[in-house]
Amino acid sequence: KNLFNFLPWAEELVENIKPYLPPDVPVIAQVLVHDADPEKWARHTEKVASLGADLIELNTGCPVGAMGHIDARKLPPEAKWGMLMGASPEILLPVLEAVVEATNLPVGFKLSPEVGYPRMLYLVEESVKIGIRYVVTTHKYFAVAPPDIWDHGVGKFPALEANCLADFGGSALRFSMYKATALISKHFPQIDTFAGGGIVSAEHVVEAIMLGANACQTLTGIVSGGIKLLTRTNEWLDEYMKKCSYTKIDDFKGIGLRHLRASTEAKFYYYVAQPDLGLCNGCGKCAESYCPAITMQKGKPVVDARHCGCCGMCNFICPVDAFNYIPRS
Ligand SMILES: Cc1cc2nc3c(=O)[nH]c(=O)nc-3n(C[C@H](O)[C@H](O)[C@H](O)COP(=O)(O)O)c2cc1C
Numbered sequence: 077k078n079l080f081n082f083l084p085w086a087e088e089l090v091e092n093i094k095p096y097l098p099p100d101v102p103v104i105a106q107v108l109v110h111d112a113d114p115e116k117w118a119r120h121t122e123k124v125a126s127l128g129a130d131l132i133e134l135n136t137g138c139p140v141g142a143m144g145h146i147d148a149r150k151l152p153p154e155a156k157w158g159m160l161m162g163a164s165p166e167i168l169l170p171v172l173e174a175v176v177e178a179t180n181l182p183v184g185f186k187l188s189p190e191v192g193y194p195r196m197l198y199l200v201e202e203s204v205k206i207g208i209r210y211v212v213t214t215h216k217y218f219a220v221a222p223p224d225i226w227d228h229g230v231g232k233f234p235a236l237e238a239n240c241l242a243d244f245g246g247s248a249l250r251f252s253m254y255k256a257t258a259l260i261s262k263h264f265p266q267i268d269t270f271a272g273g274g275i276v277s278a279e280h281v282v283e284a285i286m287l288g289a290n291a292c293q294t295l296t297g298i299v300s301g302g303i304k305l306l307t308r309t310n311e312w313l314d315e316y317m318k319k320c321s322y323t324k325i326d327d328f329k330g331i332g333l334r335h336l337r338a339s340t341e342a343k344f345y346y347y348v349a350q351p352d353l354g355l356c357n358g359c360g361k362c363a364e365s366y367c368p369a370i371t372m373q374k375g376k377p378v379v380d381a382r383h384c385g386c387c388g389m390c391n392f393i394c395p396v397d398a399f400n401y402i403p404r405s
């Protein structure tokens with residue numbers, strides 16, 4: 077209904093931002109239309125492109141549309157926008173095609189984590205054929221928030237009388253981001269992969285770049301860490317690169333992908349867990365865990381090598397990182 081409401085504001089924003097940007101920093105304009113009509117997306121993109129942006133990003137992962145319906149199965153295809161459209165390739169692909177035809181600017185789209193694996197790879201494969209130049213991984217998850225267990229199961233949001241359908245971003249999304257960034261950049265090196273979702277520290281930026289990201293987005297990181305997260309991240313990156321003797325981003329971009337392979341193709345080392353009794357404080361948490369290989373004897377953990385599968389969980393459980401993993405004799 078209100079397709080063009082934000083256009084004057086966006087125009088002002090682009091005009092005001094551009095003079096301050098170094099010439100090699102592009103402005104990405106994001107397009108969102110509240111239905112699945114390819115024609116409307118194309119016309120809206122034309123308008124946004126005319127504002128002076130350098131790239132077009134289609135918001136095809138927004139969970140807000142899905143939050144308005146308690147059962148999205150009942151919606152007709154044309155009413156599916158945002159995440160509902162992004163997670164349905166048969167609805168999304170005609171939109172991507174119409175937009176790519178409508179502009180000369182590079183077009184990318186923002187993936188919903190609700191697409192899932194391996195469907196996201198089919199989707200990216202088809203979108204590359206259409207002419208999509210980059211993919212942003214990923215938008216927020218669609219969610220149901222927990223009920224308040226101390227108040228009869230009502231919702232916890234102070235301003236809402238119901239427990240409304242919700243979404244979430246932040247750290248819990250990071251593993252979706254790793255997965256999508258790594259697999260898309262590995263299988264589709266001809267397009268750019270922008271990593272987003274769960275990037276809340278400078279280290280996460282390096283991880284994403286090592287998994288092939290060409291650029292990174294963060295939102296929850298800024299909400300929780302403040303806008304200075306961006307300058308802090310750039311400063312940390314400079315220091316990190318000096319420490320590792322990297323002179324440019326390309327020195328470490330994608331190097332993590334060299335180690336990415338199917339578990340059936342990886343060599344398995346026959347190791348066994350061994351607690352460092354000097355570090356161990358005798359808390360017993362490792363022996364109380366699920367592992368049948370560990371018992372406490374005279375206040376210290378003992379690992380029965382016959383039952384240790386070298387899963388690594390004991391060090392995850394141990395509060396002082398007391399476990400080492402050594403080759404089996
Ligand atoms: C308040 C809020 C507003 C958002 N608005 C948009 C938006 O307009 N377009 C978009 O693509 N994503 C939007 N997002 C999603 C974020 O860009 C991001 O994809 C998501 O939060 C996951 O990344 P994060 O873990 O860094 O937050 C919004 C998120 C929040 C919390």
Ligand code: SF4
Binds near residue numbers: 370
């Ligand atoms: S590595 Fe796994 S199997 Fe071995 S002792 Fe630790 S928790 Fe048990």
Ligand code: SF4
Binds near residue numbers: 376
């Ligand atoms: S969890 Fe760690 S500190 Fe606690 S008993 Fe086991 S090895 Fe020792």
